[in-house]
Amino acid sequence: MKGDISHRLLKEAEKIEVEEATLKEKIWMELKKTFVVAAPATFTRFSTFGVAVISQAFIGHIGPVELAAYSLCFTCLLRFGNGVLLGMASALETLCGQAFGAKQYHMLGIYLQRSWIVLFMSACCLLPLYIFTNPLFIALGQDEKIAQACGYISHWFIFIVFSFIISFTCQMFLQAQSKNMIIAYLAAFSIGIHIFLSWLLTMKLEFGLAGALFSTVLAYWLPNVGQILFGFSMLAFKDLCPIVKLSISSGVMLCLELWYNTILVLLTGNLKNAEVAIDALAICLNINGWEMMISLGFLAAASVRVSNELGRGNAKGAKFSIIMTTLTSLCIGFVLFLVFLCLRGRLAYIFTTSEEVAEAVADLSPLLASSILVNSVQPVLSGVAVGAGWQRVVAWVNIASYYLVGIPIGVVLGYVWNMHVKGVWIGMLLGTLLQTIVLVVITWRTDWDKQVILARTRLNKWFVPESREDNQNVAA
Template structure:
């Protein structure tokens, strides 16, 4: 494995000071044009890439050469991964966008922003399991062990779900008390308390769904998950949220409930797909992909020629 979970941590850690300074400047000078978020992001990503590229083993030169030669396949694979992730990230943005058009939107958006911040904190845990599941499943499939791949999936999902269940119970019990970390407004805190059950269910679902997405990445199902996301999120979740929020006058709770329904359906579909997958066949598929990119050791090749 060229890039491990620990390696990704080493790559990402140097980016933290850039983001911390950028966020603090945005707090001090909210209208400052001197700092561009996208520019900071581009700089830190390229800095990490350049620093890590210098440490690649020499045999990676051949791999990179083949990568450029077969760039079309790489672009197609990268595009499907990007679409899958963007569809998931944009989903919460749509929730904020729909809430902004409701009555008394200021309090609703304040409360929703607090809930989404808390949800984002928990999501970082799930994203860690996503990376672990992706790396572990791909490694086991490449090693030819379907049983180990299935065992890794079960362990990762159950571990993440256990953490999510504990946080689910905590947020059901605490409710709006955590809102005072972000605000002194009793009205906003009351709105957060009203949304806390939905926040708790979001955390519970988010403890499983990202892990299954990581399994999909490890197995190479990005394009399939992208179609599932479109159907569940944008054809089911958002329309139901619009109906409940605007037609049924449930406001932000209705919008969030609709989107939770979409997330729940997507999670169920991913569970069914993962359960019904022939993992022995996936091992063969993985080996076929590896053979396309396999680079023989130069010393081994010289020995065979001799």
């Protein structure tokens, strides 16, 4: 009896100690939890994005037409497919994060397998875009030589699109459990191989564009070899329709964001001196993309932390995680804003030897730095939306901010006021800023206690009892 009383008193003391932790201790604990997810996620995204940028750097030394074609295909086609599949996969981020927080561990593997089915069907629907790229780009007013080269490159990109099915879903699956170091190791190995093969095939053996694209495809598929070892269960086919609905909402939300830059490049392709404009803009977007990998790491952290806390029923923990993740990402973004504002066009020579392109990059640098600052906050708020399951609401916010405000202003500034690329980019930046402000207001005014109830309702609705297949081992 005395032992039981002592044990209860000890537990009560521990509970009081946690509740009375100082703000400094709470911040430190939250930062540790955040960086456990954000650091590997950022590194993985750096490596994955680096594969495309390394390819661009080697292709840039093959010829200006090849560089423009690759830039157009990467920004428009690959990001289009990336947007669809990453968006569809983000439904898994919501479900796995909340299930892990609620300790429904055996459901993680089932959600993963359901997501594979949904993404495979989506990838098949995207195939016509990559098969008929040449006539499509000509119809959109792109230069005929560039469009013809795009038609060749896009056929290689089909293999990359299907690699996203395994890559994205396994990332979401492991991030929800804060176990994404294995993906970081695989990504590091892949980019190392890619650098060597790109040099060997393009510079040493002179296979040109085909050599660079072969190395790119291989680099995207290599990490999947380690990830594809996860098992499969027929329970994945049960209650598939609700997963499809949430996946579609997720896909629309993220696609509307990722396609925004695609439209920017397409609009640039119709301006005068399109080759220089596309090259300069593509270089700026790639530099911006590097910074975005940091923000996307914090997007993953925000999604995991919010979904885990909602699954646990901890509304205060979810709010505190949002504040800490947003402020941390903003501080990093502000430092990078100052760095790129000072560097201006010097980084352009990594991708090109053309002084004309480098001067165009220098002229766009203030807009690049501003985009980096805004993008340090916006993806984190999107991560909060994914963690809470707000994909449908954010999709409508994206439509209004990007497509009813940003793009029309960009067209007017770029074409009517003859500000060219700068005008188009200013309009797009204003749309992103508006979207960020709206998401801040939505997040600030949210009743997080109600979100806990909604998360519990969702998990109970799609819950499948443990079977003899021991799905819990999948999560382990």
